[in-house]
Amino acid sequence: MTERIVEMRGIRKEFPGVVALDGVDFHIGRGEIHALMGENGAGKSTLIKILTGMYRADSGAVSLDGKTVEPRSVFHMQSLGLSTIYQEISLVPNMSACQNIALAREKTGFLRKIDWREARGRARRALSRLGLDIDLDRPVNRFSAAEQQMVAIARALSFDCKVVVMDEPTSSLNEGESAALFTLIRSLRGQGVTFLFVSHKLREVFELCDAVTVLRDGRLVGRRPVRELDQYALVSMMIGRDASEVIRGRRAPRSEARAKTVCSLEGVKGGARVKGLTFDIHEGEILGLAGLLGSGRTETLRMLFGADRPDSGVIRVDGVETRFAMPRDAIDRHFAFCPEDRKLDGVIPNMSVSDNIAVTSIRELSWKGVVSRSRKLALAREYIKRLNVKAASPLQTIKTMSGGNQQKAILARWLATRPRLLLLDEPTRGIDVGAKAEILGLIRSLAAGGLSVLMVSSEWDELIQTCDRILVYRDGTNVASLSGADMTEDAVIAAIAGGH
Ligand SMILES: Nc1ncnc2c1ncn2[C@@H]1O[C@H](COP(=O)(O)OP(=O)(O)OP(=O)(O)O)[C@@H](O)[C@H]1O
Ligand SMILES: [Mg+2]
Incomplete structure (x- = not known):
């Protein structure tokens, strides 16, 4: 038994116009939860794709469990006990969750005919290990991003694997789901499974991981035990300079709210999730929407953009009742919608x-x-x-x-x-910490110039840092409005839970 279950040496990979990896050495200890970090474009996904057999390295060596391997394909590596969940979820959209979970095994060629009874059992067991109760027969394109991610994780776990590789697994999960995933990861680690994990969320790395490797511009910056690092040191490693400008405190409250209402909703209901929304969005205001998955936040943005139509209630733009028949109408009024799922809608x-x-x-x-x-x-x-x-x-x-x-x-x-109302659904998903601060700063300066923003995020600290006001959703209605000193994580959680 070697201590290093995964070892990669001198990995180089070039793409036209860019050296994605330049002689990277990397290893993971057996039973470790290892984080791979770095700015956007640093080479994390490329390294993972080489390890898992999706890309071939130009040069370098890979060994798994002490044996040199040449990762030929994802299925090859899977047969050696290494399972992967990619950043861009790769489920087959119109197949059911059960079929998707069974699919990976089908391609290994061990089974010519799928035993659906066995497959269902396996799918159900994998999902129940994740504490999930979802409809196995529903096509996965009718699931939310979070549910799809869970199915992908269940698929990886349905194999007996020694190493699970996850590229940003929690980017589409809310805090509760992430916590459930972490509990699962810890218990699997207890059973000897090793994890490689890419995340841009510092908090998760400190909460979950044993060690971290940082890449910058395709080169190895360093490998450290997490207990030897603090946020400041880690971010400095990632960006290659002092991190104080990135790890900033909360911004000063906006001096005065402008009175002009850009858009208002009155008793808006629609679809299965939106059960009655009443609120105003003011000029130059950054309004956050907080709530659990399925609480109707994305649906609110879609209705305001004309992608879905409300069943009842009134939407007013500049005080005038407005019904957008389609997104083009909203775009003509200078509304913009940056959707949650960049792969599907973007x-x-x-x-x-x-x-x-x-x-x-x-x-x-x-x-x-x-x-x-x-x-x-x-x-x-x-x-x-x-x-x-x-x-x-x-x-x-x-x-x-x-x-x-x-x-x-x-x-x-x-x-x-150049929108006047910008609808943002999880705008910083997958964006590194440095860039996140830059983008939120840019949005704030645009708001100072009059842009109104309605923003959905499952990262409550991001909402608290960016927004002037936060509306909390529960069961399809807005139940609380927090601003100023009342915008705290505890207040958001309390409002979501229904207590005060
Ligand atoms: N198939 C490809 N063809 C051309 N260039 C590529 C390809 N895949 C990756 N690259 C380039 O390699 C570099 C590293 O990309 P990679 O996806 O590994 O970054 P990353 O660290 O995963 O970033 P992020 O945090 O944004 O996901 C980037 O400059 C990217 O444009
Ligand atoms: Mg990536």
Whole structure:
């Protein structure tokens, strides 16, 4: 038995125009929960994809459990006891949860015919280990992002695996679900399973992990036991300079609320989740929506954007009752919506990053139906710069960019429309700590210039730091409004739970 269950040496990987990994040494101790950290584009996902057989390294060596291996494919590595959950969840959308869980095993070729009774049992056991009770027969594209993530985790756990590799597993989970996942990870560690874990959430790393490896620009910065680090030291390692500008305190409260109401909701009901919303959004206000998964926050944004229609109630824009038939109507009124699931509603994978940014501004960039290429590139360049999007060139195909940089490009797309109301659903998901502070700072300065923002986030500290006011949702209604000194995590939790 070796102490190092995973070892990678001198790993190099080049893509056109970028060296993603430049001679990286990496190892994980047996039974360890190991965090891989670094800024967006540092090379974390690439390292994981090499370990798990999805990419081939240009050079370097990999060993698993003391034996040199050449990771050939995900299934090859799975057969050796290494299971993976990628950053971009790769479930088959119109197959059921049960089929998805069974699928991975089917491809190993051990089973020609799937034994569905056995598969169902296995799927149900895997889900119940996660403490989940979900409908096994529902196609996974009808699940929320969090539920899909859970199915992906259950699929990985349905194998007898020695090492579980997870690229940002909690980015679409709320705090309760993350806590459930961590309990599970700890108990599996007790049974000897080793975990490799990518996260941008510092808190999780300190709560869960034993050791951390930091990458920067494709190079190894260092490997440390977590107990030897504090937030400041870790962030400094990640960004390569003093971290004090990133780890900032809470901002000063806004001096005065502007009176003008941009948009108001009165008794709005719709779909299965929204059961009665009444509130106003003011000019220059950053209004946060806090609540549990399924409490109707995303549905609120969708209704305000004309993606769904309310069943009853009134939405007013500038005091006038308004019904958007479709998102185009909302865009014409300078509403913008940056959706939660960039893979499903956001990124156009085979287009360049500049086309992805410009796609919402095509009308403004065209004359007599012809899009000006130079104006399009100029617009894309401007926002690539403003949001610090890391791309080899504005023409890089977006699907080859790192996860966090894709997320930034989607945000850029909507900021480029110069909205007056910006609807944000989990805007900093997958974005590194340094960039997160920059982006929230940018949103605050746009709000100071009059932009109104309605923002959903499951990270309550992010809402508290960014918003002027937080509405708390419970069961599809807004039950509390917190501002100023009342915006604390305890107050949010109490309001969600229904106590005070
Ligand atoms: N298939 C690909 N083709 C071209 N370039 C790629 C490809 N995959 C990754 N890259 C580039 O390699 C670099 C590292 O990307 P990687 O996805 O590993 O970053 P990351 O650390 O996972 O970032 P994030 O935190 O944003 O997910 C980036 O510059 C990215 O654009
Ligand atoms: Mg990544």
